[in-house]
Amino acid sequence: GAVVSQHPSRVICKSGTSVKIECRSLDFQATTMFWYRQFPKQSLMLMATSNEGSKATYEQGVEKDKFLINHASLTLSTLTVTSAHPEDSSFYICSAPNGLAGGTDTQYFGPGTRLTVL
Amino acid sequence: GENVEQHPSTLSVQEGDSAVIKCTYSDSASNYFPWYKQELGKGPQLIIDIRSNVGEKKDQRIAVTLNKTAKHFSLHITETQPEDSAVYFCAASRLNSGYALNFGKGTSLLVTP
Numbered sequence: 001g002a003v004v005s006q007h008p009s010r011v012i013c014k015s016g017t018s019v020k021i022e023c024r025s026l027d028f029q030a031t032t033m034f035w036y037r038q039f040p041k042q043s044l045m046l047m048a049t050s051n052e053g054s055k056a057t058y059e060q061g062v063e064k065d066k067f068l069i070n071h072a073s074l075t076l077s078t079l080t081v082t083s084a085h086p087e088d089s090s091f092y093i094c095s096a097p098n099g100l101a102g103g104t105d106t107q108y109f110g111p112g113t114r115l116t117v118l
Numbered sequence: 119g120e121n122v123e124q125h126p127s128t129l130s131v132q133e134g135d136s137a138v139i140k141c142t143y144s145d146s147a148s149n150y151f152p153w154y155k156q157e158l159g160k161g162p163q164l165i166i167d168i169r170s171n172v173g174e175k176k177d178q179r180i181a182v183t184l185n186k187t188a189k190h191f192s193l194h195i196t197e198t199q200p201e202d203s204a205v206y207f208c209a210a211s212r213l214n215s216g217y218a219l220n221f222g223k224g225t226s227l228l229v230t231p
Contacts (some may be wrong), residue, residue, distance in 0.1 A: 006161075043207060043223045044162070051167045093161050097221075104148060105213050109161040 002028050002098040006110035014118055021079045021113045023050075023094030029074035030096035034107070035067075038091040040096055050077040050094075084117040091115075122210050124222025132230055137198050139225045141208035142190040148210040151191045152219065153182060156205045165206075166193070169213065170180040198229045 003026040013019050023033055031052045038046040048056040048069050056069035068080040077096075081088055093112040097105045121144040131137050143151075149170035154162035168175045168182045168191065175182050179198075184191040195202055205226050209219035 005163075039204065043221045044219075046218045049218060105211065106164065107152070107165065107219060109154070112159070112161045114159070 002026075002096070002106075002108045004094065004096050004108045004110040005091075006094060006113050008113060009111060010114045010116075012116045012118065014045075015085050016083055018080055018082045019084055019115060021081075021092055021094075021115075023077045023079070023096070023110050025075045025096045025098075025108075028096075028098045030077075030098070031074060033077040033094055033096045034069065034095045035069065035079050036076075036095065038093060038112075040091075044093060047079075052077075081115065084115070086117045089115055089117045119124050120148055120210055120220040122208060122220050122222040124225060125206075126183070126225060127223065128226045130228045130230065131198055133198060133200060135198055137193075137195045137202070137229075139193045139206055139208070140190060141192070141210075141222050142188075143189055143210040143220075144189065145210065145212075145220075146189065147212055148220075150211045150213045151182070151184060152209050152211075153180075153193050153211065154207045156207065156224075158204075162207060195227075198227075200229050200231055203227055203229045 005024045007022045027047045033050040035047045050069045050071040052071040058064045071077045095107045095109045124141045152167035154164045155165045179196045181194040205224045207224045208222040211219045
């Protein structure tokens with residue numbers, strides 16, 4: 001299957017600082033990528049849709065000025081958590097649909113980034 | 119929007135037994151139903167998916183069934199092994215729409231030796 005990577009896998013930062021998380025599709029191109037957040041023992045919650053060449057689309061309740069998304073290329077999307085606070089501590093996961101694989105929309109997920117804000 | 123319900127939230131079976139997880143969805147336009155396995159601290163891994171033009175799909179010990187009329191689909195794992203222990207998520211979406219997946223709340227499966 002297709003491979004999606006995330007970097008870093010784990011980050012600890014002080015309150016008030018910004019953190020950037022990268023999501024890369026390694027062996028396919030993705031015009032769209034999705035960012036999810038997952039709290040312990042809960043399901044994945046969609047935060048935003050990252051679109052190459054246009055602005056990201058945010059889900060209701062997600063602050064676009066706090067969670068900056070940039071789809072820099074067909075293989076890279078970044079999520080920047082600005083002025084992070086302890087309540088932003090979570091597991092952030094990206095996914096990318098491999099629409100080139102036989103016309104499917106199979107989504108492949110990255111390994112996730114564990115953010116801890118002190 | 120789409121609402122996906124998943125049951126049970128926890129499931130414990132003995133090694134070798136079968137496990138069944140059920141999901142229902144609300145949006146009749148949904149036509150793509152993947153299942154993901156998530157191990158602790160890792161991202162979800164696609165294990166099987168089904169499209170609405172198919173009623174059943176099987177891959178070795180894993181099978182998924184879909185009832186479009188009733189809007190429900192199920193994951194069946196036969197001959198369970200301890201390494202099957204994980205959280206399983208069902209999801210629903212529309213193909214070729216650019217829509218993100220709508221996830222169920224997950225089922226924590228424990229397979230005891």
